[in-house]
Amino acid sequence: MAEFFPNIPRIKYEGPQSDNPLAFKFYNPEEEIAGRKMKDHLRFSMAWWHTLCANGTDMFGVGTVDKSFNTSDPMDLAKAKVEAGFEIMDKTGIEFFAFHDRDIAPEGENLAETNRNLDVIVDLIEAKMKETGKKLLWDTANMFGNPRYMHGAGTSPNADAFAYAAAQAKKAIEIGTRLGAEGYTFWGGREGYDTLLNTNMGLELDNMARLLRMEIEYGRSIGFKGNFYVEPKPKEPTKHQYDFDSATVIGFLRKYGLDMKLNIEANHGTLAGHTFQHELRVARTEGYFGSVDANIGDMLLGWDTDEFPYNVYDTTLAMYEVLKAGGFEKGGLNFDSKTRRPSCGLDDIFHAHIMGMDSFALGLRMADKLIKDGRIDKFVEERYSSYNSGIGKKIVDGTATVQELEEYALAMGDVKTNTSGRQEYLEAVMNQVMFG
Ligand code: XUL
Ligand code: CO
Numbered sequence: 341m342a343e344f345f346p347n348i349p350r351i352k353y354e355g356p357q358s359d360n361p362l363a364f365k366f367y368n369p370e371e372e373i374a375g376r377k378m379k380d381h382l383r384f385s386m387a388w389w390h391t392l393c394a395n396g397t398d399m400f401g402v403g404t405v406d407k408s409f410n411t412s413d414p415m416d417l418a419k420a421k422v423e424a425g426f427e428i429m430d431k432t433g434i435e436f437f438a439f440h441d442r443d444i445a446p447e448g449e450n451l452a453e454t455n456r457n458l459d460v461i462v463d464l465i466e467a468k469m470k471e472t473g474k475k476l477l478w479d480t481a482n483m484f485g486n487p488r489y490m491h492g493a494g495t496s497p498n499a500d501a502f503a504y505a506a507a508q509a510k511k512a513i514e515i516g517t518r519l520g521a522e523g524y525t526f527w528g529g530r531e532g533y534d535t536l537l538n539t540n541m542g543l544e545l546d547n548m549a550r551l552l553r554m555e556i557e558y559g560r561s562i563g564f565k566g567n568f569y570v571e572p573k574p575k576e577p578t579k580h581q582y583d584f585d586s587a588t589v590i591g592f593l594r595k596y597g598l599d600m601k602l603n604i605e606a607n608h609g610t611l612a613g614h615t616f617q618h619e620l621r622v623a624r625t626e627g628y629f630g631s632v633d634a635n636i637g638d639m640l641l642g643w644d645t646d647e648f649p650y651n652v653y654d655t656t657l658a659m660y661e662v663l664k665a666g667g668f669e670k671g672g673l674n675f676d677s678k679t680r681r682p683s684c685g686l687d688d689i690f691h692a693h694i695m696g697m698d699s700f701a702l703g704l705r706m707a708d709k710l711i712k713d714g715r716i717d718k719f720v721e722e723r724y725s726s727y728n729s730g731i732g733k734k735i736v737d738g739t740a741t742v743q744e745l746e747e748y749a750l751a752m753g754d755v756k757t758n759t760s761g762r763q764e765y766l767e768a769v770m771n772q773v774m775f776g
Contacts, residue, residue, distance in 0.1 A: 344409060344424045348690050350431050364694060367701035369433055374663060374708045379435065381662075382700055383672030385477040386429055387633075388439035390646065390678035391689055392421040404684040414446040415457065422464045429474050432693050436477035436522070438674045441512045442485060451504070455511055462515050469519065476521040477672045478569065478603070478631065481505070481512040484529025484577065494551035495531045495544035495582065502547060509555045517564040522670040523631060524559065525603050526552060527571040532578035545582060549596035556599065567670045569603035569630050572619070574612040576644050585612040586622040593628070601630030605676055606654065607637035607644050616654055620661035631671025632658070634700065648677040648696040655703025656710070656774065663707050673700055709773050716766055726757070 353371075354363035369379035395403030409420035421444070429437060444465065445457040469475065483493035483505045491497055493505035509526075516524045531548055533539040556568050570593065574584045583589050586602055586609075593600055602623045609619035616636075623629040636649045649655055662668065675696055679688045710716060726732040731748050734740035 342410070342420075342423060344420075344427055345431065345686060345690070348431050348687060351433065351690065351694060361691065362694070364698055364701070366698040366705065373704055374711075376667065378701060378704060379433070381659075381667060381704055382697070383436060383477070383668050384432075384434045384697055384700075385436035385438050385672050385674035386425065386432075386434045386693070387674055387676050388421070388425060388437060388443040390676065391428060391693075392425050393443050394678045396679075396681040396684065398681060401681075404681050405679075405686065405688075407686075415460065418445045418457070418461050419464060422461060422468060426468045426472055426474065428689060428693075430472065432690065432697070434693065434697075435473075436475050436672050436674070438477045438479065438525075438676075440480050440482035441508065441515070442482040447486070451507060458511065458515065462518065466519060476516065476519045477674055478523030478525045478566065479512055479516045479519070479521055480525040480527060481509045482529070483508060489530055492528075492530045492532070492544070492578075494528070494548040497538075497540070497544075502551065506551060506554060509551070510558060513555060513559045513564055514562065516566060517559065517562050521564075521566045522672075523566040523569055523603070524564065525569045525571055525631075526555075526600075527573065527603075528581055528583045530578055531583065532575070532581035534579045545592070548582060549592070549598065552598050552600070553596070567630050568598075568600045569671075570600055571603040571605060571608070571633065572612070573605065573608040573644070576611065585609065585614060586619045586626075586628070590622070590626050590628050600628075601671075602628045603631040603633060603671070603674075604629075605633035605635065606649065606658070607635050607646060607676075608633070610637045611642075611644060615657070617657040617661055620658055620665075624661055624665040629661075629665040629671075631668070632662070632673050633676035634673040634696065635675065635677040646676060646678050647680070648675065648692045649699045650695060652699055652702045652706065652774070653770075655699045656706040656770075657703075659700065659703040659707035660710055663704075663711060706774050710770065713769070713773050715769050719762065719766060723759075723761075 349362060352363055353368040354360055356365045358365055367378060371378050373381065395405045395407045397403045409417060409424055411417050411420055425437065441458060445461040448454045448457050483489050488501055488504055494502060496502055513524055570583055570589050572583045572585050572589045573581050575581055586604060589602060604619045604623055606616040609616045634649050635646045636651055636654060638645045675693065677696060679692045727736050
């Protein structure tokens with residue numbers, strides 16, 4: 341069996357003082373934090389598409405990294421990627437992976453041939469999973485790349501495209517079922533519009549829900565045990581995606597009664613004008629927290645740059661939400677992240693994952709410290725303490741009426757009890773906990 345990265349050893353934890361670039365400084369997989377091993381808190385996943393497929397091609401230029409893995413035949417390349425992918429997971433200690441159907445096998449002349457190509461590669465992946473114990477965090481169908489989906493998939497005005505998408509997702513769910521996937525993700529790549537002048541929004545939304553319902557029912561009927569996720573994103577490639585952000589998707593899932601959770605991507609949150617933490621907070625508050633696509637955008641660029649996460653404030657606040665949600669069950673941290681175009685070495689794949697894993701390990705350590713420190717949680721609790729007794733308790737118990745509140749307000753004169761929100765103090769606490 342070919343080794344594709346002979347210069348890369350198994351990456352080990354060496355601690356914050358290490359100057360070995362191929363070692364973890366903060367991610368110590370077996371170390372217990374908040375009652376769980378770090379690796380079980382973080383459940384890192386390798387994204388097949390960025391790690392094994394993306395070669396640096398952008399709108400202005402061709403690829404900069406050679407990911408041909410010594411072959412030009414499309415099926416041989418697909419097989420080589422299985423070997424390379426499992427080598428990367430083995431060397432980094434990443435225990436999960438995620439893929440689109442089209443990442444793992446090329447399309448054939450027709451759907452039947454495409455599905456046969458998939459079966460050949462899924463056989464290989466299944467054998468590798470048995471041999472190594474690596475697990476599928478989720479799979480998905482790429483229903484946005486091929487021109488047949490130029491108007492959308494579930495939201496296409498063309499029923500033939502809807503039917504093709506349904507068949508494609510069916511096959512991807514069968515693959516997920518066979519591989520024991522912990523999840524299946526729907527990211528609506530072109531489920532949106534570029535102009536309302538040609539769009540029947542009501543029918544498109546109904547149809548999107550119809551597709552999701554059919555696929556979920558089918559998945560459950562064949563024994564799929566994982567979570568079904570929607571991954572919100574506000575735009576790109578379409579001007580407007582229906583799955584705009586967590587709040588919009590939750591409203592949609594409730595309207596149509598769909599039993600799904602969210603797969604929240606950091607960069608999609610910031611594209612929607614929110615913080616990563618906000619998106620997670622909405623999901624956990626509403627009971628839809630599921631999984632995470634870990635990455636970061638660029639403050640100065642208005643698109644989905646999918647950078648490996650380096651910002652420890654972000655990862656800390658994200659892991660704070662994850663811990664408060666009770667941790668991942670079937671979800672995890674999937675690196676939907678890619679190296680920058682000039683990071684043109686294959687070894688950069690490892691530097692990128694080491695950095696991303698260390699950033700989230702730091703986030704976990706810091707979030708645990710923030711919770712143990714307790715000052716922030718205590719402050720929030722006290723801030724709302726007026727609801728624990730008196731008129732506040734009546735409001736939350738649902739026994740107060742507007743007449744009673746009017747009487748209360750008249751007697752009170754004015755609100756004299758407001759206290760400081762202390763944002764700057766709380767930010768100082770966070771800095772002290774992180775760096776003190
Ligand atoms: C695109 C994106 C996708 C989904 C899976 O922005 O995030 O790769 O994660 O389709
Ligand atoms: Co994503």
